[in-house]
Amino acid sequence: MIGKKEFARTRLELEARRDLAFAGLVVVAFCVFLFLSISYQLVFTIYAVLSIFIFSSYLVIWSEGAGDEKHLPAPKRYPSVSIVIPSYNSKATIFRCIDACKKMEYPSPFEIIVVEDGSTDGSYELLKKEKGIRLLKNPRNMGKSCALNCGIAAAKGEVIGCVDSDTYPEKDTLLKAMKHFYEKENVGAVVVFICVNEPKTILQRIQEIEYWVSFGFFFRVIAHIDGIYVTPGPTAFYRKSVLEKLGGFDEKNLSEDLEIALRMQKMGYRIAACHDARVWTEVPSDLYRLYRQRLRWYRGGIMNMLRYSDLFFNPKHGDFGFFVLPTMLGSGFFAALFTAWTLFFWGRNLLDWISPFFFNLSGGLAAGATGIAYGLLTFQSAWILGIFSMAIWTYFLVKSFEIADEKIRARHLLPLLLLLWVYPFFIGFVFLVSYLYELFGVKYTW
Amino acid sequence: MASPYLKAALITVAIAALGFFFISQLDYMRADELRADIDRLLFQAQSERLMHSYFQTMENSTSEYCKYIYGVGQEKTSRIYELADKIRYYEKSNLVNSNYRRIRDQYYLSNAELYLNARAAAKYCGSSPYATVLFFYKVKEDCPPCRAQGELLDSVVARNPNVRVFAFPIDTGYEFIDVFARRHGITEVPAVVINDKTVLRGLRDEAEIERYLDDSAGASG
Numbered sequence: 001m002i003g004k005k006e007f008a009r010t011r012l013e014l015e016a017r018r019d020l021a022f023a024g025l026v027v028v029a030f031c032v033f034l035f036l037s038i039s040y041q042l043v044f045t046i047y048a049v050l051s052i053f054i055f056s057s058y059l060v061i062w063s064e065g066a067g068d069e070k071h072l073p074a075p076k077r078y079p080s081v082s083i084v085i086p087s088y089n090s091k092a093t094i095f096r097c098i099d100a101c102k103k104m105e106y107p108s109p110f111e112i113i114v115v116e117d118g119s120t121d122g123s124y125e126l127l128k129k130e131k132g133i134r135l136l137k138n139p140r141n142m143g144k145s146c147a148l149n150c151g152i153a154a155a156k157g158e159v160i161g162c163v164d165s166d167t168y169p170e171k172d173t174l175l176k177a178m179k180h181f182y183e184k185e186n187v188g189a190v191v192v193f194i195c196v197n198e199p200k201t202i203l204q205r206i207q208e209i210e211y212w213v214s215f216g217f218f219f220r221v222i223a224h225i226d227g228i229y230v231t232p233g234p235t236a237f238y239r240k241s242v243l244e245k246l247g248g249f250d251e252k253n254l255s256e257d258l259e260i261a262l263r264m265q266k267m268g269y270r271i272a273a274c275h276d277a278r279v280w281t282e283v284p285s286d287l288y289r290l291y292r293q294r295l296r297w298y299r300g301g302i303m304n305m306l307r308y309s310d311l312f313f314n315p316k317h318g319d320f321g322f323f324v325l326p327t328m329l330g331s332g333f334f335a336a337l338f339t340a341w342t343l344f345f346w347g348r349n350l351l352d353w354i355s356p357f358f359f360n361l362s363g364g365l366a367a368g369a370t371g372i373a374y375g376l377l378t379f380q381s382a383w384i385l386g387i388f389s390m391a392i393w394t395y396f397l398v399k400s401f402e403i404a405d406e407k408i409r410a411r412h413l414l415p416l417l418l419l420l421w422v423y424p425f426f427i428g429f430v431f432l433v434s435y436l437y438e439l440f441g442v443k444y445t446w
Numbered sequence: 447m448a449s450p451y452l453k454a455a456l457i458t459v460a461i462a463a464l465g466f467f468f469i470s471q472l473d474y475m476r477a478d479e480l481r482a483d484i485d486r487l488l489f490q491a492q493s494e495r496l497m498h499s500y501f502q503t504m505e506n507s508t509s510e511y512c513k514y515i516y517g518v519g520q521e522k523t524s525r526i527y528e529l530a531d532k533i534r535y536y537e538k539s540n541l542v543n544s545n546y547r548r549i550r551d552q553y554y555l556s557n558a559e560l561y562l563n564a565r566a567a568a569k570y571c572g573s574s575p576y577a578t579v580l581f582f583y584k585v586k587e588d589c590p591p592c593r594a595q596g597e598l599l600d601s602v603v604a605r606n607p608n609v610r611v612f613a614f615p616i617d618t619g620y621e622f623i624d625v626f627a628r629r630h631g632i633t634e635v636p637a638v639v640i641n642d643k644t645v646l647r648g649l650r651d652e653a654e655i656e657r658y659l660d661d662s663a664g665a666s667g
Contacts, residue, residue, distance in 0.1 A: 355590035363594030
């Protein structure tokens, strides 16, 4: 048992719920008006041109240095490190995680702290037998951020490595990642390349590629312009002094990893990315769990972006304020809007095709067939712009595979197709639900 | 130093320009396809009118005229909605071509003219075994029973090749369509008028329409 709390906590809550809900209603009303008065073509065109601009920006930044391999010299002295692993009912994975952490090679001292957060699966008893770790215990389940803060308060290292209990680092992860604290000035945190561990289901295979693209390609691009907006929960390294100055993780936050990164950016710390250091993490295997996970991410995203809205278009924060944050929030918002639009558009079409059926059976069936033949299969002219943005995406995919040291094989084809054509609708749908939940203040439970 | 975003904007403009070039190509190709279809209708209407003038000008040419008109009637068994649907969906998927007003005008004009020619032919050649069916529907707002009725009329035409259906939307504001509808006192759709005599209001199934067709043929024959 430890006495927690050396640092003052930040509590982040949205006070302005009612104003927000009102603003939300205005936005919804405006969207309904748009849906009814603007053609699908026009909405698609605007969406496509905006995405092409964002993708082209990534392309240019990639070609202007983000794509180059980095070879950093070893620092004169490696800092001491404390790995903090919060554990809640993680009997199935935590021992593999601890094992992987122990096997990491590192010249300076490093310790492993496991914070037991009121598990009910008996993992505490098993953990007590584990050698070579420092075991801390929360009196009851207090949440991940709280567990991390406990661990940090007790940590002796100069650098804190926050590792999820279902994430397995590689032998050289620590060694490679630590160099990046000396890559440039004022680096407060280093993120690593997060990969999907042993994907089995098709959904996990889709996420495998998605992680290569977002933590591989996109992270490399935004790291180049000092625009990393999240220090991913599975594994991230922080300078302890910086965490202390910031006041630790926010214990009232849906996505504490996003919040701490935004806070670091706000305080002017840099976040470096190390792509040759990998960790392997477990990802949701079925749709419902994935839905829950993403709902948490995106709701946390909206909440924290609003909280840190003063960073938007703030000249002090350069590319981060002018490009990364607006495109982050904008692409989510557009994805939600576009999904709503598509649901509305196809729903209406579907109604148009099915409703004759209720008036006359054979006439209705024939009308439905005609509707599908003409309505569904007629190529919308604006889709041509979609083809162009798909072409740029293909380049991103190829680069992502290169970063992950993978060749595109036959087994990747189905997940790739689903990732490009079906998955976006799922993501857009979750964004839509997130916005609606946030607007109407639906309570979130972990 | 050029900002990466400026470069990205230039790339975007270039891609958009290329995209819009292809889009306009596609849009004009489709408009051309529609125009070709409508040209065929216009040609048919004009040849029928020509034959009618010929018959009125020359003596003893009624049989030639009727043979021509029946021949055309026999060929014309494609879906009545087909071209209207094509115009509707192409217009929806269209981004840059704004000539659809003209395409629609020409389509309804040629349809009206074909209808008039058919009535003229029926007057001189007798409507049996040759029947004209006027079909009124809506396009601006959803009309599910109209779509069902259209498909049912299609299957009637498929079974009875000497039936010709002329479909007119009553909510498009064309004066000549309003005249047709007013003459038969039609304010609600779907409505079907057989041989300019029998007015059927509301959705009717194939058997019913065929019965009225037979009655109508018997009455005039």
